[in-house]
Amino acid sequence: MDEDFQARNENVQAIAYNSIRAACNQNEEIYFNEPRQENAGARQINAQPVQNKRRSQKFWKIFAIIIFAVIIAVGAVVIHYTVANKAAVDCTSTSSQNSGDKVTTTTTTTNTPTNTPTNTGTYGTLTNPALSCLDIKNTSGVTNDGYYFLQPSGTVVPFQAFCDMTTSGGGWTLVASVHENDINGKCTTGDMWFSNDLARYSLFSRNWENTNQFGKADKATSADYKNIGYSSIKAANIMLRHVPNKTPVDQSKSFASLQYHTSNNFLGEHGGNLFTTYTRHYPMNPKSTVVTFPSNVDKLVDDIAALSTNITSGIPDFYKYTYGSTTDRLQDGGNGTYTSYGMQIYFGFYCGYNIRYGSEYKCSSVQSLVISRKSHPFIAVIAIENPSLRTSSGQFQIRAYRPSTDSITSYNGKMTEGNFELQYRARCVYGRNVPSVCDVVLAVKNTKDWFSSSTFTLSESTSRNTDFYYYDVYINNYPRRIMVGYTMLSRTGGRLVTKVQMESALQKMLQPFKNYTWPAPCAFNHLVVPVTYTIGESTLSNFVPPSMHSATTTGFLQIRAESYDGTYYAMCPAVKLNNCDGQYICIGGVKNGYTQSNDCNDYTDWNGVTNSPDYHTSKTYAHSTTDIESTIMIFYR
Template identity: 35%
Template sequence: MLRHVINQTPLESSREQSILQYQTDNGFMQIYGGNLHAMFNLRYQLKPENVFYPDVNSMLDRLEAKDTEITNLITDFYPYSYGTHPSRLEDSNLFGNYYGMAIYFNPDQNCYPYEYKANCPSDDVDYGLDFGCDLGNMMQSSRKMRPFVALFAVGNFDHCFYYLHFRATSYRPSTDFFREYKGNHILNNFFLHYEAQCRYGAFDASLCDVWFYVSNAKEWQSSEMPPIELYNRTYTSDYYFGWTIREAVSNTLFGYTMVSRRNSVLIPEIEINAVAYKLLEIISETGNFCPDCYYDDDVLSVPVQFSIGNASVVNSMLPPSVKPLQTGFVQFRAYGRTGSVYAMCPAVKVNDWRSEFVCIGGMMNPDSPYLDDCNDFTNWNGLPNTAVQEVTPVDYAHSQRDLDSTILIFYR
């Protein structure tokens, strides 16, 4: 039986003053050693797991499998070569004897603990390699396919990263002519926005740098996209083209692709628009933004019967940003977005990163230190700088009443 009471409530009056009380009736604990100590040691060990990363490689697999569907949309597509540099695309017909094209990514965090810096260095992307950023739950990867594609899956579940900068640096002379395009596409619940710059005239082949982002508020729980600042600079022998986002976004996919055409002919807007829609078609086959963020087979969820309160009361206590969750259960073991493990989820069942906001008894992942992952009520106070309300949950935070409460556990 579990009983939720305000701190310092005398034990003898805890039932009368309890907020919630519920119990199991299937004798499950006898199967796992008879008590919590035995259950956690023998069956559901509290060991941190891996950081939750969004999966970009399944998207890249589908894009690569359908690459000809993309290149067929470009008249006289030029199948450029890559060269040998790990982070630059080098092709003499596109870049002459210059350094080629590089993709640069710069994220910046603004969250606790300030002394811990996530492994997200500002640097050029090494083509063909995966790279994960633990604190922001971001994963980037790319494929040396034609057309070249780089994807940046920004989980950023706790809005830790408030600044993202993406840019392509291409070494072509300022004598190039250029044209800019942009547009939007909607497919079911998916939304894609793109901006492109097409260069032609200086070398034997023309190119278009295309930046795009994809969001889905329903299936991916993507946050609303803030304004994007276009970053566009032209110099004597090179240019920068990219985006800057100065607000936190979550569950959003950013991407880059480069298409090219023979004979230095401008690629028309209608073809770039078609490429963008084809990208959306292929990416929209992704069901979950972060499929590895879900787990079902290594936790124990036991139904409960309410003797004080009910499922509606539990729902009223849950932070609005974690809803919906299944109520009417007590769950043993859960995992957070940084790989931390939590002992118990009282009155709810959860199978993803939201556990840290509703479960208790946290054990920090030593490979990914993060504030408040190691205490009784984990991150029940929500995200950093959240203004906790007295009796009303807000954002990812419980109310102050819940934070000042105790959960009593009785078993026999």
């Protein structure tokens, strides 16, 4: 069809050129072959009429040439549009007969057409593009899914897009897709939504927030895709569809494992599309890494110390040991509690130090803070942030000088009040006519209000020698945002502190923890929008990793999420996030520009691996291979 048009056009041009050339040659012959006069006098007498004749002939010939050229040009334009319109109608007719077929041709970076339009009318064609798929549906009543030509307001070149005209009322425009090309790669060239391998997709040119375009409409399930409609179409709602990679786009609904859409017109309140939602309302600006420590921990410890009388009231004959003059140990305790060396407490969690009574210690690497008070009972509290899970475990080590002839009893257990849980391990030595000692290590978590990790555990070991012992209690499995502590209970006359007495004291110590407010680890000024599931709601629990069930709430789509360390994620599909572990459930990780390059990925840590290959969490944080090898398609309406 294009070759016929080109031939006709070249023929018209040739006719016009030859006509003009012939006219010009004729004019030259008239001008130069005037009859010559025989003498100068005759030439002088006839010079003026001849000259006027020449001018008149020249004028009319030139005028005729101009008119003829205009007629030829107008005719060429009419022929061009007649042939182009016939081509569009022919394409429409062919597509209507074969609506399930997809015809692809070469595409360019300006999103030129790649598929035969699926249209029963002329609206949404190359020569008559629509504003959006919803515009086509409302204007022409089209009900066929397929490819149509669009040209949103403010754009200059029509592009071809896939339209879903049947789901939940139809009119959905495919504007983008997110496809993970390498779950182990970080910001590789295939991570088009955020790649630092290409200059045009650099750190400060994040594609969730700009007008860059990449990919092809018919390849949207094989690679990342984004057309100009992402930033130019004015829409009200969004639909997400999860499909296996390389699924034919026009068959994507049939193979979708999960599909859901919003209905509250939230895009209309945020500029009409995701581009304006991010740039104007929820920017993904990278954050610098600023080390912060838990606040008001000193007040928490003071509040526990202030309960001293109440705590010990449930322990008959509580012995108020003496501290001595040395600050890094309980020097002797008095009345033979220890030998001359006394008792010393070591705490290690990435950083390690011997606790000095009444002093404060900080470890910036894991953002932990140690505070103690020389009260009765003695109390030491360590607030552990560990935002990047930089270390997996820590330990208390009590080194106490007492003879091996002491009797030993150990306790362990937990108690729960509201959202708080206190776990403990205890080792009591007693039986001689000297004060007994009960070393108690405790850990307090609140997964809802403090966003504590839920998987950490306590374990213990003991090493006993003739005149001293080591009692070690370990905090395992990546503790984060928890409080751990140590207290020493004692009774006169070598009497054993019973489990009931110990738990009574711990329950009273728990009350100040319940009054402690741990500031939110990451900002929560994000956009959470309710969604309606149309495919896959019954199997939604399979999409959310097991360890993320309590950290997420289904029935929502979250726009922007923040991690513990300042990394931003573009969105959390199908859920809202209740903590800051977005790397396991959200997409579009944008590193903070300083240290967290490992969060730079389309599907971040959906394989359950933390921000370093050397550190692995439980696979209960991982998505299935099916999820990782799926594409998330993004539609507007």
